[in-house]
Amino acid sequence: MEFRRESVPDLTGRTAVVTGANGGLGLETAKVFASRGAHVVMAVRNQDKATKAVAEIRVETPTASLELVELDLGSQASVRQAAEQILARHGQIDILVNNAGLMALPERRTTDGYEMQFGVNHLGHWTLTALLMPALLAAPAARVVTVTSTAHHFGRSVDPDNPHLNGTYGPWRAYGQSKLANYHFALGLQQEFDRAGVNAQSLIAHPGLTSSDLQVHTVEQGGGGWMGAFFAWMARHMGMGIVNGAMPQIRAATDPDARGGQFYGPRFGNTGRAVRLPVLRPGAGAAIRRLWQVSERETGVALTV
Secondary structure, eight states: OOOOGGGSOOOTTOEEEEETTTSHHHHHHHHHHHHTTOEEEEEESOHHHHHHHHHHHHHHOTTOEEEEEEOOTTOHHHHHHHHHHHHHHOSOOSEEEEOOOOOSOOSOBOTTSOBHHIIIIIIIHHHHHHHHHHHHHHSSSOEEEEEOOGGGGTOOOOOTTOTTOTTTOOHHHHHHHHHHHHHHHHHHHHHHHHHHTOSOEEEEEOOOSBOSHHHHHHHHTTOSHHHHHHHHHHHHHHSBOHHHHTHHHHHHHHOTTOOTTOEEEETTSSSSSEEEEOOOOTTHHHHHHHHHHHHHHHHOOOOOO
């Protein structure tokens, strides 16, 4: 059976945190959660854009329960401050969607000196998830959904000796590494939940080729070369709309039949209805162990359950 917006169960009484909820897939995810009764914490960097997003959600759902938290995933200090603010207001978090991300930018560094894509797409979410863990474990059956990309297929697992690609940087290489890190993070987090015997679940989702603002931002920032412009054109002319593109992560977060460790994406790879996909990645065990080692070393934050 196709999973549609109408398939999302009642979320009244639940708290959902969505990173990057001020546009694109994150905004659509926040819209759906709010329409089904959840209290949505919109953790975003651009507060002006976030204010407009709140107004847009309330046009559709006037009674939406929304909360804005400033979050810059490129700053570990900002991540810590955002987590502290969220925990001060919420003893329980039922859904965390690690959605925000960057794609194929020219070589840049975060305020902490991390390669920008690895720092934002993975390390920022690593620290946020780790710090929110007490509230996630306080929920009856929390779900953490981490958004990857089909680019994880060409990504290489993190090299502990050079996680920031010093001297070897390429925009797409860095993007592939960060998206494979997202994939391995979700799988590794489920392993942690299983070892601890808790009810929390970690799932993976990817949007396929979706006409969001991600590709446009890449081109505007001068990233991705001819491939960036090509994929922006592809997304605009051949990709899915935001509503369909967000459905894999919405399904992973809310489908009563979904389970930890599962992967959701478009039926035909880059387009199609949201379905469960096979989890494919030989050698993931060693890659996950390296990712945990690097993430804890770089951030100084241990992710323990």
